[in-house]
Amino acid sequence: MGRNTFANQVVWITGASSGIGEALAVEFARQRARLVLSARRRDELERVRQRCLDTDAGRGTILVLPLDITDHDAMPAAVEEVTTTIGPVDLLINNAGISQRSKCLDTDLAVYRRLFEIDVFGQIALTRAVLPGMLARSSGHIAVTSSVAGKVGAPFRTGYCAAKHAVMGFFDALRAEVDEHGIEVSTIVPGFIRTNISKAAITGTGEAFGRTDSNIAGGMDPDAAARVIVKGLARGKMEIPVGKGMEMHALWLKRFFPGLVLRLASRIGRPDE
Numbered sequence: 001m002g003r004n005t006f007a008n009q010v011v012w013i014t015g016a017s018s019g020i021g022e023a024l025a026v027e028f029a030r031q032r033a034r035l036v037l038s039a040r041r042r043d044e045l046e047r048v049r050q051r052c053l054d055t056d057a058g059r060g061t062i063l064v065l066p067l068d069i070t071d072h073d074a075m076p077a078a079v080e081e082v083t084t085t086i087g088p089v090d091l092l093i094n095n096a097g098i099s100q101r102s103k104c105l106d107t108d109l110a111v112y113r114r115l116f117e118i119d120v121f122g123q124i125a126l127t128r129a130v131l132p133g134m135l136a137r138s139s140g141h142i143a144v145t146s147s148v149a150g151k152v153g154a155p156f157r158t159g160y161c162a163a164k165h166a167v168m169g170f171f172d173a174l175r176a177e178v179d180e181h182g183i184e185v186s187t188i189v190p191g192f193i194r195t196n197i198s199k200a201a202i203t204g205t206g207e208a209f210g211r212t213d214s215n216i217a218g219g220m221d222p223d224a225a226a227r228v229i230v231k232g233l234a235r236g237k238m239e240i241p242v243g244k245g246m247e248m249h250a251l252w253l254k255r256f257f258p259g260l261v262l263r264l265a266s267r268i269g270r271p272d273e
């Protein structure tokens, strides 16, 4: 079921301190949604809150709620705070995430675990904390930011691709469970978007990669991406592909020409020398 507007809807965005999450916050503020902004850095969330308030329509309620997505114990209290101060969650966007830049054999097992803690278990845990309220009201919408890397393998990202594939499977299965209860599930599938993702990506030893690679630098503008995503969410789309580069063609090409996509991915996915 689609919706025309998010006015007065309670929209909770994780990873809202930067990149796609920040741009989504601004776009939802334009639509007069009641917003909950989560990530670890409170100062960056306050900056995003101000950006939201600066939009023409952004005079609505905005709750800054710092949350480390790996801190599962903090989630019940966070859900309680949202529900009591703003209202029950209409749309949860599980968007927090971290990428990887390292070859398989150079990657500590602890780095694989960290990628899964943030990119998979964090999303599952928050979803499980929010879902009971939606089931009780027989209404709600849960979204997750996966990736083209959740459909197509790319080098230097074995852990990230595995995590994004996992998320794709989890939320597909969840959709099949909750559809009959009136709850929508959308999977966002971005290609390269111009954000902090490669700078914040972790290397094989868990250090920050610290550089913006050219794929990301040449990627889609996050505000443009947010407009596509919000439109897709309003329509209740199950999958929302968003991006402007060749990588987007890989989504359908892989079905018919897997060898071609393998050669392209091996080349495109390589970090700059």
Ligand SMILES: NC(=O)c1ccc[n+]([C@@H]2O[C@H](COP(=O)([O-])OP(=O)(O)OC[C@H]3O[C@@H](n4cnc5c(N)ncnc54)[C@H](OP(=O)(O)O)[C@@H]3O)[C@@H](O)[C@H]2O)c1
Pocket (backbone or CB within 6 Å): 014, 015, 016, 017, 018, 019, 020, 021, 038, 039, 040, 041, 044, 067, 068, 069, 070, 095, 096, 097, 098, 099, 118, 145, 146, 147, 148, 149, 189, 190, 191, 192, 193, 194, 195, 196, 197, 198, 200, 216, 219
């Ligand atoms: N940019 C792309 O090309 C691209 C492509 C496909 C998919 N994606 C996905 O899009 C999502 C958003 O990424 P982005 O591109 O916008 O990158 P970004 O600018 O680096 O933003 C990542 C966000 O995740 C938050 N985050 C990271 N670790 C966290 C933790 N432990 N707890 C809570 N929040 C955490 C960060 O906030 P704090 O540091 O303040 O916690 C930040 O707000 C991610 O899931 C990413 O995998 C991005």
